[in-house]
Amino acid sequence: MKMKKFINDPANLTTELLEGFALANQDLVRLEEDNTVVNKALDQADRVTIVTQGGSGHEPAISGFVGEGMIDISVVGDIFAAPGPQACVNAIKKAEKGKGVLYIVLNHAGDMLTGNLTMKQLKKEKDIKCVKVVTQEDIANAPRENADDRRGLVGCIPTYKIAGAAAAEGKSLEEVAEVAQRFADNMATLAVAVRGATHPATGSPLAELGEDEMEIGMGQHGEGGGGRQTMKSADETAEIMVNGLINDLSIKEGEKVMLILNGTGATTLMELFIVYRKCEALLKEKGIEIVANHVGELLTVQEQAGFQMFMARMDDELLHYWNAPCNTPYMKK
Numbered sequence: 544m545k546m547k548k549f550i551n552d553p554a555n556l557t558t559e560l561l562e563g564f565a566l567a568n569q570d571l572v573r574l575e576e577d578n579t580v581v582n583k584a585l586d587q588a589d590r591v592t593i594v595t596q597g598g599s600g601h602e603p604a605i606s607g608f609v610g611e612g613m614i615d616i617s618v619v620g621d622i623f624a625a626p627g628p629q630a631c632v633n634a635i636k637k638a639e640k641g642k643g644v645l646y647i648v649l650n651h652a653g654d655m656l657t658g659n660l661t662m663k664q665l666k667k668e669k670d671i672k673c674v675k676v677v678t679q680e681d682i683a684n685a686p687r688e689n690a691d692d693r694r695g696l697v698g699c700i701p702t703y704k705i706a707g708a709a710a711a712e713g714k715s716l717e718e719v720a721e722v723a724q725r726f727a728d729n730m731a732t733l734a735v736a737v738r739g740a741t742h743p744a745t746g747s748p749l750a751e752l753g754e755d756e757m758e759i760g761m762g763q764h765g766e767g768g769g770g771r772q773t774m775k776s777a778d779e780t781a782e783i784m785v786n787g788l789i790n791d792l793s794i795k796e797g798e799k800v801m802l803i804l805n806g807t808g809a810t811t812l813m814e815l816f817i818v819y820r821k822c823e824a825l826l827k828e829k830g831i832e833i834v835a836n837h838v839g840e841l842l843t844v845q846e847q848a849g850f851q852m853f854m855a856r857m858d859d860e861l862l863h864y865w866n867a868p869c870n871t872p873y874m875k876k
Contacts, residue, residue, distance in 0.1 A: 546746030551742035557599045557621050564606060568872040571610045577630035578619040580606040585638065591719045592616075593703065593709040595647045596631055596654060597790035599623045600743060601763070603873040604842035608700060612869025612876070615767040620737050622744055623763040623764055625653035628660035630733035635665060635673055641714030645706055645723060645760065649695030651763070660843060665707075674720040678702050680732045680853070682791045683760025683768040694762050696732040697842045697851045701865065702875065704705040708867035722864065729856040731791045733784045736761040736849035737774065740808060742843055763844060777814065781821035781852075789829070792841040796830035801865065803853035808843040810850050815839070818850070835865045841873070 550556060557578060563572035575582050585592065597605045606617040616634040620626035631646075648658035658675060665673050678695040679738045685692035706723040714722070737757045739750030749765030752758060753838040757775065760768020775783070794800060802822060804815045815838050826833055834857050842851070857865075869876050 546741060546743075548743055549744065556744055557619065560599060560602070560862065561606070561619060564602075564872075571870065571872055572606070577633060578626065579630065579634050580609045580617045581637075582609050582620065584611055585685050586626070588640045588662050589613065589642070590713060591642045591645060591647045592640055593647065593707055593710060593714050594618065594631070594634050595699070596626050596657060597649060598622060600845060601841065603759070606872035608703050608871045609872030610869065612867060613703045613871050613874065618780060620653075621792055623656045624640075624741065625651070628657045628664060631657060631661040632664045636668065636671060639671050639673075643674070645710070645716065645719050646673050646675045647699060647706065648675060648677050649699050649703060649748075650677050650691070650693060651695060654695075657674040657774045661791070672716055674716055676702070676720060676723045676727060678704070678721070678727050680727070680730045681760075681762065682731050682733050682787060683770065684762065684766070687783050687791055693762065694766070695757060696734060696763060697803060697853050698727070698730045698732050698855070700841045700874075701803065701853070701855065702727055703871060705861055705864040708864035709868060711867065718792070722738065722860070726855060729792065731788045731855070732851050732853045733759065733787050733824070733847060734761050734768070734807070734851040735759045735780060735784065736808065736847055737809070738784050738848035739765050740845040740847035749844070749847075757849070761849065766780075777817045778821045781818045782825060784852045785822050785825045788852065789831070790856060792856055794831055794854070794856060799832045799834045799857045799862070800826070801835035801853070801855040801857050802826070802833050803841070803851075804838045804841055805851040805853065807851060808839045809839070809846045809848040812839065815850060834862055
């Protein structure tokens, strides 16, 4: 079947979407060389700055969160592909304002290769202080004791928010990295899909599911999660996923959590709210308090139907940073 998308030449997808994004948000960001989206206030920054990277095709992530209180530079790769290390080195050098740079990388093979090569090249730069934090919170493909094998999903977004707030308050690079790492160590995500996405340049499916099938644990790009099963109701799906996240994090009665339901492209807010109400009831039954939340699209996978459920253990400091002001195209507080 012919792909139906409002695009021009597939070879120009990333260039054209970034041009449009920058034009639509020119009060907050500017588009520079190497497909980098830059916080327009970066030149005046007298603080730790934050750089991240990732493939396009996941909008609003990642560039939608460039701005005050979150990311300073997003280095964008082609559709579903990591950018090259030289572009990341250049971005980190540009971001360094004398206080150091936090470099946040999602755990995917291409991104990790770029991240490691970037850090290796930065060792030659004596005037650059940079600390890398990796987000790796997908509970479907590895147990917590093998967290280095876990994929990075929507957890990068609240990590940007919390690290960005700590940086905005004047914390040192070591302090910002500690806060980001502590949050990253106490978060978990589980995804469910009922229809796979297609690659927008080729129309090729990333994953295929039967008419009455869903898969709990599907990765960002259609990677298998081992949870293929008959389609369940909203309440049944919520219960499976909430229990999986609580068990992974060992959340106990009396603890406080952040809960995010991230739609992955073709799931309606109607569905997400129906799932969220069950999540709230389940956590209340267990004596677990939701102190921070978000329901909507933060990181998508084109027209994939499904959502990512994210949970993180919260304390007063992390909650303070989550609620701190920010001004980006797709998150404002």
